[in-house]
Amino acid sequence: MLSYCEYLAIKKMNPQDDCYIETIIYDIPECNDVICQWNGYELDKVFNLHAPNIHSIIDSNNWNQLISEIKNSHFWEKNWNYPVYFTQAFNSVGIKVENKRGDFELPGVKNKTNKVKAYKLNKVYAWLKYLNEKRKAIPTSYPDLKPRLFIQTDKDIFTGQKLLFKYKNSGIELIEREIREAFVFPPIKDKLNSQVLKQIQETQSVAVHVRRGDMLSVNYHIYVNGYFQRATKHLKSQVQNPVFFVFCDEDTSSWAKQHTKKIGLDSFKDKIVFVNWNQQKDSWRDMQLMAACKHNIITNSSFGWWGSWLNPNPNKITCSPIPSMNTTISF
Secondary structure, eight states: HHHHHHHHHHHHHTSSSSOOOOOGGGGGGGGGTTTTTTOOOHHHHHOOOOBBGGGGGOOHHHHHHHHHHHHHHHHGEEEEEOHHHHHHHHHHOOOOOOOOOOOOOOOOOOEEEOOOHHHHHHHHHHHHHHHHTTTTTSOOOOOOOOOHHHHOOOSSSEOOOOOTTTTSSOOGGHHHHHHHHOOOOOOOOHHHHHHHHHHHHTTTTEEOOOOOGGHHHHHHGGGGTTHHHHHHHHHHHHSSSEEEEOOOOOHHHHHHHHOOOGOOOTTOOOOOOOEOOOGGGGTHHHHHHHHHHEEEEOOOOHHHHHHSOOOTTTOOEEEOOOOTTTSSSOO
């Protein structure tokens, strides 16, 4: 979804030019060893979006060559250095583009594809980052990200994915109408989701996105530094009779029910509804329900962030653990 927004931004700045998306990463299952691709590319299925794909102008022989070359690069083991290897592959099949995304590779260093080792390393990194940020005052201004996203050019370029539209000063308001017109969820018809949607609409609903699983190493510190406690305390001081709708996958749901205090809730005093049935091909329904809530508490997760941004409540309170994230408040 963030990548599609970047496509909209490029198209806005270059309306007369041919702009394409690429979904190559979903054709390379080996990438899942480093970053999980979940259910693959779903914008066509969920939102019925069919942006021009670069695949459409490459014949099958050249496409197979391109994918083979990218696979052989093992970019996922080289600090996810896809821009260099993707542009090299495009050039080799006759699509001459300039790499505008950069070079991420660290010479002599390979990604740790062992998930246990990666988890431990990321956990340490997350703690160090949190402690470093804690020593700093919350900034009053943020870098202007618009020049990196709204690119006007007369060259043939590969922009890559910056995933910056979830941050402040991204200029997302410049394409807000296009985004909201694009990301319209299909109506809810099943019994469970219809029932919880009714509850959400009839109460002072607060979505609490508990993202653990593959993102636990990145989010670990927020479960122990009091982020959820501060966020829920703030919501309770601002919202009368809040009902907390906790969104998490099936495995995390068991943990959350046993550790409500770690997510800032009291199972005896607070009104809590656990939403954990939207799995696999239906997991996107959680985003739809989070967006229907009056307020949102999220982790460091673009999935949760979209739920908060798509929330149409003009008086919403959206909480994140990162000051630069585009929410109304951070803790």
